[in-house]
Amino acid sequence: MNIPFRYFSLVVLLIAVPVSAWAIAYRPMNIAVHSAAEEIRERTSKLTNYDDVNSQYREMKTILDSLVEANTTALQRIPSSNNADEWLESASDAAVSFGLVVQSVTTSGERDEGAFKLLPVDFVVSGKFASVYKLLQHLEQMTRLSRIESMTIHRLDNETVEVRFVIHLVFGNGGEQ
Numbered sequence: 001m002n003i004p005f006r007y008f009s010l011v012v013l014l015i016a017v018p019v020s021a022w023a024i025a026y027r028p029m030n031i032a033v034h035s036a037a038e039e040i041r042e043r044t045s046k047l048t049n050y051d052d053v054n055s056q057y058r059e060m061k062t063i064l065d066s067l068v069e070a071n072t073t074a075l076q077r078i079p080s081s082n083n084a085d086e087w088l089e090s091a092s093d094a095a096v097s098f099g100l101v102v103q104s105v106t107t108s109g110e111r112d113e114g115a116f117k118l119l120p121v122d123f124v125v126s127g128k129f130a131s132v133y134k135l136l137q138h139l140e141q142m143t144r145l146s147r148i149e150s151m152t153i154h155r156l157d158n159e160t161v162e163v164r165f166v167i168h169l170v171f172g173n174g175g176e177q
Helices: 005-046 050-076 084-097 129-141
Strands: 101-107 111-113 116-127 146-155 161-171
Touching (some): 084 101, 084 116, 084 129, 129 146, 129 161
Antiparallel strands (some): 116 161
């Protein structure tokens, strides 16, 4: 049985072309795909806390937005001049309406605190503790930004207390900053 050389060459060629295509193109491509898949699996395993970190980021962003809004609101509550007379009248009227006796109200000189100025107000009242608490809530809810620097309470008798507030009225740039 004599197989001609042409047929043998054709069979070898038919076998060599797919084998060489596998060796030259498909095998390196498969190795690259498997390598990339392994790298993806490795990097994905490092992202196990991604959802937690992402939710913490969103929560921090929400907190930051609320802080910016609160800062803007606070800056809007700062007048450009001290207007102490209006505040003193309002605070005194509120104290009287809550049943307190205003013993003294004095202001000290203005002082600079960075971009703003402060006017210390010494406010002394006496009456029932519940009324003092209502006055304190009223001072917190006033539209003007102020800071209670110190507060001392002395009991005069079983129902009456004397309270001294040192309140700093903030003024200056009037909401600019």
